[in-house]
Amino acid sequence: MASEDVGPLVRMNNYSWAGANIGIERLGGPVQDAAQPSSEAEKTKAMLRGVLERRYNADTKFLDLSALGQDEELKTQKIFDAKSTASKFFPAMMRVLELSFDKPEERDTAITSVSLANNDLQDLSAVSTLSQTLTKLHNLDLSNNKYEKLSALHLWRRRFYHLQHLILTGNPLEQNEPNYVAEVVEWYPNLRMLNGIQVRTEEDIANKTKPAVIPFPIRSPIFQDEGGIAESFVRTFFAGFDSDRAALVAHYYDDQSDFSVSVNTQAPRDPAHTATTEKQEWDQYIKLSRNLKKIQQLPARQTRHFRGTKAVSDTFATLPKTRHPDLVSEARKWMVEAKMVPGVPDPNGQSATGVDGFHIVISGEFGEVEGAQKKRSFDRTFIVGPGGPSGVRVVNDMLTIRAYGGAQAFEPENFEGWNGEVPAGSAPAPEAILQLPAGVNVQIAEQMVAELSKQTNMTVPYSKDCLDQVGWEFPKALEAFASVRASLPSDAFMQPA
16 A cells, blocks of 8 residues: 555544444554645545544434535635536545445435525536435435526436435425426326325235337437337346246247347456456356457357347356346336348248348346346347237347446437437437427326226227327327227227127
8 A cells, every 4th residue: 555545544534424433554563643734635525524524413314415515614615616626526525425434235225315596506417416416315406596497407317216305495496387296206206295295006006007008218320110019029028047047048039039148358347336346257257258249250250140039048047147127117227229121031931131120229237147247237128020920920039238327428418519419310309200299298298198098998009199290288088089989999908898
């Protein structure tokens, strides 16, 4: 250890945070006086720790970061006198908070409520790192700031999935956007209270139905489907891969189907993931890996290319058993892209030029349920076309497995230069494909379809078509249903009408 690091470490002896004590001892004996001059960095860290300690209540698990500009110690330090220091203050404090715990789980358990009230915030840019440090907050107070529009809060609209109570009172957006409540409730599926008013009951949370996905809650700007074929395939495939791979192969693969698996050991890892990398973690995959950057010999490449139902089924059986996140409740952990492609081989041989199929690319994560039980990221590319007992067959399946890299890249606001508009020349955004009107995004459309289905007993496709025909105006959809109810076929209803 470098000599300059000894002093700061020794000074952490008996340091207490959130009920945990840190003990530091010198090798060969107890801690001795290490009276060394503190660097400016150490002084700053100590100051930030002091702010956190003074504002943390261990009994209520509450971190009070309200009115930071009025904090006497921070005023003495002149933190907010210059823009350069003010912009660095909150990220630095979050970093100190992270280093105060060994694991993110401990941090999430220790702090469940945060207040950022009375901080003159106009948007979330200065405090954005809160959503990365405390991802599982239950209660958040943003009251008495200067949020003019709901767009000022968009940075957190896909964060804090576990949020139960949010306070936004005392912000100008209450007058500027009087109907903001409905949209905020849509952002947070587990929200019970908004501004002290109940917006969902515990029964609503417990009995909520799966939203009507049109077609996926998280996907790239390119998602083309026809008759729900691509969506149905993805949903069925991963459920089968986790539960019964032999049946999955019989369902989707034939004697001309190709499969290969590749291990990418050089992929970037998630910097927030604290799991220790163990030696030989790729043993169960590496013998099957067809990474063409690593495998140069033609015989080795050929033996790691699997064709036909038996070869694919046998290979699937040798891979570790997995559990993928649920596509509905954990949609943020997936990225799905699909586009139609011509020239897919015709299994019946009737078209020499091939038939239309789909090119589907999925990125996500999975956990191993046996052995080392590691968490990994993956990319899987399919070419699917007509055929097989289900009407869809896998022509080619390429699986790449890599160390866990997180899901941050799946958040649209993290795409460099992406502002929600699809560049010219690329495929239209999902809203455009669905022809949703202004003000109705995919998430709102999903909830409208689910609610119409609930009120009318119609199936999801009929509910979606009904809303589409009336321009996604819910009252008109109810009126339209009432006028044609008697003439609807029996298959329009989930249960006999």
